[in-house]
Amino acid sequence: MDTLLLILGFLCVIVGVFGSFLPVLPGPSISWIGLAVLYFTNAVPANYWILGITLLITIVISVLDYVIPAKGTKKFGGSSYGIWGTNIGLIVGILTPIPFGFIIGPFVGAFLGELLYDSKNHNRALKAAVGSFAGFLASSFMKFVVCMMYLGLFLAIVWQYRSAIF
Template sequence: MDLLLLTIGFLCMIVGVFGSFLPVLPGPSISWLGLLFLYFTHSVPNNYWILGITFVIMLVVTILDYLIPAKGTKRFGGSSYGIWGTNIGLIVGIFAPIPFGFIISPFLGAFIGELLYDSKNHQRALKAATGSFIGFLAGSFMKFVVCIIYLGLFLHIVWENKSNLF
């Protein structure tokens, strides 16, 4: 049973790292589940401090991931149309058959949203779309760093308890 939980936990870690870039998958949440599965094993002693601290970090990062692109759009002069365009672009980008659609589509969504808001001011629309793109990249980088730290923590805990697990 421990080996099954360890395998599921490791798969959650890998999916979490990929989820840090794909907007459909909540990367930090899935990585935290991987840590939780690891602590469900009988071979690894429970450490509620690690689980609690990593849970709080996961919550903060998840909330910031939704706020950063919107704040980036606002900071660069965007409106709620640009924010909605960014969110719609994220969803469309996942299903679009173009390479790196999940990176290009939020930018285009914000740009189109801002043009719908004010079709005469292309410069402001481009500036707001750039803010959205920078916010998306910052959020993705933050999620990636957290997921890599969780993966390193997972591997460290497995290494410390390898004699009990294997």
């Protein structure tokens, strides 16, 4: 049973790493579940400090994942229309079956939102859309770093208790 839980936990952590780039999968959350599954094994004693701290990090990262693209739009001169366009574009981009819709959606949404705000200023709209894209990249990088830290933590715990697990 421990081997099955170990494999399941490892698969969750790996899927979480891929999920850090694919908005359809909540990467840090899946990686955290992989860590939690590791502690369900008989070989690894429960460490509520590690689980609690990593859960808190996961919650903060999940909230920031929705805030950062909108903040990127605002930082690059976007209005509230651009911010709403970014958020709506993200949802539409995830739900549409086009390749890379999760990247194209916020960009187009911010651009269209800014054009609704000021239809004559195309440069401002493009700048806000670039800010949305930069925010998406920053958010994805942040999630990737956290998921890689969870992978490292998972492997360190497995290494520490390798004699009991294997």
